[in-house]
Amino acid sequence: MNASDAKALPIGVFDSGVGGLTVLKAVREALPHEDLIYLGDTARLPYGTKSPTSISRYAGQATAQLQRHDIKLLIVACNTASAVALDALREQMGPLPVIGVVEPGAAAAVAARPGGRHLVLATEATVRLGAYRRAILDRDPLAQVDELACELLVSLAEEGWNNGVIAEAVINRYLDQLDQSSREPDSVILGCTHFPLLRETFASVFDPAVSIVDSASTTAAAVRELLQKLRLGNEQEMTGDLKLLATDGATRFARVGGQFLGEDLATDDVTLVDL
Numbered sequence: 646m647n648a649s650d651a652k653a654l655p656i657g658v659f660d661s662g663v664g665g666l667t668v669l670k671a672v673r674e675a676l677p678h679e680d681l682i683y684l685g686d687t688a689r690l691p692y693g694t695k696s697p698t699s700i701s702r703y704a705g706q707a708t709a710q711l712q713r714h715d716i717k718l719l720i721v722a723c724n725t726a727s728a729v730a731l732d733a734l735r736e737q738m739g740p741l742p743v744i745g746v747v748e749p750g751a752a753a754a755v756a757a758r759p760g761g762r763h764l765v766l767a768t769e770a771t772v773r774l775g776a777y778r779r780a781i782l783d784r785d786p787l788a789q790v791d792e793l794a795c796e797l798l799v800s801l802a803e804e805g806w807n808n809g810v811i812a813e814a815v816i817n818r819y820l821d822q823l824d825q826s827s828r829e830p831d832s833v834i835l836g837c838t839h840f841p842l843l844r845e846t847f848a849s850v851f852d853p854a855v856s857i858v859d860s861a862s863t864t865a866a867a868v869r870e871l872l873q874k875l876r877l878g879n880e881q882e883m884t885g886d887l888k889l890l891a892t893d894g895a896t897r898f899a900r901v902g903g904q905f906l907g908e909d910l911a912t913d914d915v916t917l918v919d920l
């Protein structure tokens with residue numbers, strides 16, 4: 646394939662469900678001329694409570710599906726899959742580039758609060774593997790990192806209960822497990838694709854000086870930089886195409902996913918695939 650053919654190929658994005666649409670939204674804003682193909686593995690959501698063996702297998706199968714669509718780059722828009730399977734997915738993609746969401750999120754937190762105390766809120770699997778802790782301490786050995794699994798917040802975001810007393814009470818119930826100093830971080834990292842929807846509620850339960858960081862815009866910036874470096878940016882003048890694939894529940898994907906993407910989706914916009 647010649648270089649201009651490669652530039653015209655789509656970027657593949659995958660997540661365990663609709664959460665990665667928060668990353669897709671940022672990528673579309675940063676790179677409006679790129680064609681994008683998004684796969685949500687809704688049949689097997691959530692990944693966050695599964696074993697590393699299952700998560701790696703699911704992530705490998707989702708990547709294989711996107712490889713069949715001839716992608717030029719893969720974005721692993723799922724913190725759990727990034728934490729567990731990024732190295733294996735890089736191997737699977739061969740020479741083609743793979744970007745996860747953990748590294749860009751960690752970089753953003755360190756840049757916002759150098760030498761600071763960071764509180765990572767994520768799924769059980771992401772916390773268990775300590776992926777954010779490693780990524781932060783690699784960049785800033787003076788940082789302090791606390792990690793807290795908040796599984797129920799995934800369901801709250803899917804239900805659209807992002808604001809109000811219930812969301813606030815659930816977040817506080819999780820934070821009650823922390824000692825006082827961990828409850829007063831310099832930055833809070835939203836280490837799960839669903840949590841940016843609860844951003845306003847997080848902002849209301851922490852001191853206004855706390856920096857609330859998510860991976861979406863930093864991942865999009867990392868993708869833009871990489872495409873420039875590899876001279877792989879799409880040169881078309883039209884707005885890029887968006888294809889949405891899911892492994893189950895096209896109607897629910899459209900309803901809930903629309904909230905994550907910030908635009909209305911119809912059932913017909915979503916194609917069901919089997920992995």
Ligand code: DGL
Pocket residue numbers: 660661662664665690691692693694722723724725726768771799836837838839
């Ligand atoms: N997408 C997952 C993440 O960012 C959250 C949902 C799940 O557990 O599958 O970790």
